[in-house]
Amino acid sequence: MRQKIYFKTFGCRTNIYDTELIKSYIKDYDIVNDENLADVIVINSCTVTNSADSGTRAYINSVKKRGAKVILTGCGAVSKGKEFYEKSSIFGVLGASEKSKINELIAKNERFFELGDLKSIDKNIVTNYENHTKAFIKIQEGCDFKCSYCIIPSVRGASRSMSQSAILNEAKILATNGYNELVLTGTNIGSYGKDSGSSLGKLLQNLGKISGIKRIRLGSIEPSQIDDSFREILAESWLEKHLHIALQHTSQRMLNIMRRRNQAFKDLELFSELRALGFALGTDFIVGHPGESDDIWQEALSNFMKFPLTHLHAFVYSPRRDTHSATLKSDVSGDVAKQRLKTIKQIVAKNNYEFRVQNKKTLSVLVEQIKDGFYHGFDQYYNPVKIQTKKDILKEWVNIDKYEVKNEANFAKI
Template structure:
């Protein structure tokens, strides 16, 4: 039986998509050791030109090693045709073709099956290879058209997964011992808009399933936090951390980025959520075209007012085919990096202050990794906890009452 290795790039949605492909393989053996595989499926990311470069570099390496390479994921849509025509890959498989992977991999001749951008996964995932928590894809696609983003063009418009299928999947995974569930998708806050429902209503139903201990949400937009979402904010199974995407804190930059959020309303929302006890993360792009020194200073001063604890920030990277890629004036790379570093330092300080203020609260930790002489997990505020213990804690839930707060993590003995 031939062995298949999956190389996953990019976001949590890709992690889920890889599991869907694994679940649909019946005539092959999945291996976690790359060198053992005859076939490599590259679940690719195409969010930036740099992501494309990383995928292409890996494909070149795998091909030189004599592997049969199949490209799936978002890069199959944006770059699959050129890679296939140049004989860089044996096969190209679009998002809608994941359920057919077993048949495609059995083909003796090269294939190009790009599929469509309107489908939803039918596969129910029961296990997650090498993971302590389960990822649940609740929707696909995005109706936003932010000027810097290619994803709607490679994932399609927003469409929600059937609620019954989501509930069935969570029930089965809970029976298999999973207690933490991460809801993912291209734009999860749009869930239910096409079905007369909402993210808040869905999460409420998932929280009632026996065995569900914690629900973690992927990135949501400020405008998507509606009344049905506010109704779940006090539920004990909702992680006390929310990731609300800002992208910037200058009104002018939000206009250039074609964003739907508003700085004043964003600040009010973050303070509301902070007062409810939540740790708060966000996305932020520095160096987008048009980010003048004046705009940057305004944005930084405003960002200081946000009660942030986590940051997923990056310097702007041009993505061909997006409106931002042709905008002027461009910002020099070293300037963008300097701005990035300044907001990273700011939010690191805010995170430390948050942990110090919450120091009397016991930490509920799912232990995810054993490394050297310690265990690593994340608490209900999505902060890293490093634990020393003589017990085997891997994949266990532990409550930590006494711990030391340091810059990079909280430390404890258990």
């Protein structure tokens, strides 16, 4: 009787892609969607924060109690794999470059520690996404930035791009298989092409020509990566009218401490330019980083309120071992950091609501799931939409002209 294997994915869209890629190498096991039925559980882990590590540890402990063999892959395999392996918490460790070996490693039925290196580029492609209405394409791996707080370059390696021909081929197959929305992902997708004489903008120009693709959504990009080739595609109908541009902070003094490349006032100019073109805009922001004095925070807050932000991925600073920031004196109390986080979240929530009220355009929604009597999806501005209807519109594209704007989402009846 064939053993059953279950995949648990933590973290970013890149991990969602990597999980599907690893599944493609499974030949002698049945992949199941119920972890309670699994003999083997593969955890694709995240390590961007301490809480991410804690989540991985708690999940390992919970499934080990049921007697499942646990295999750890993803970013946490590099940062925590050795620790978990030596404590016998897990059966095996699988590095990013070793994905294709997973079937044979499990079949040997011997514990393994195969981290490999941080230089590989995936050869296989993903052509189907179970339980997803949209498809993810990984266009690059790794990051060349050296932000003081970030562990990711040390667990993902230097930036390296997938070949454009392979990406376009993957996109064509996905479009043929019925995926009309593509999400481009990677560790730092704005770095795409810097090692091959291309750019993210040039890649997008070619992806947009593929028949069947209705929308292309991007992962996080850096302000400095919006170049002339990127600006050329800003008016294209297939580009989602939402961009997520990582600021991390809005005080120039804090950006210097963080060893960031962006500049606060240039960032504001860029965001104002994009907002004038009708884009909803999101960002990442870290509060409570060492050195965030009251004076710096007030400067940051004053600047932050000038940014036309509609979406926010913000969190309290968490020191990561082997980063420069971890060597700095932590001088912001937890309570102060949480209050600062709450403040900027409230500002952006208000901005988002006002954006939706003032920007009453026809919404183009890809319906992704049914929940609590509503069909759920996201519009072109990456805002959630809940739809009531007697029709079956799951996985369908719908255009909505009449809808009610509420704090948590836009609501429509069709």
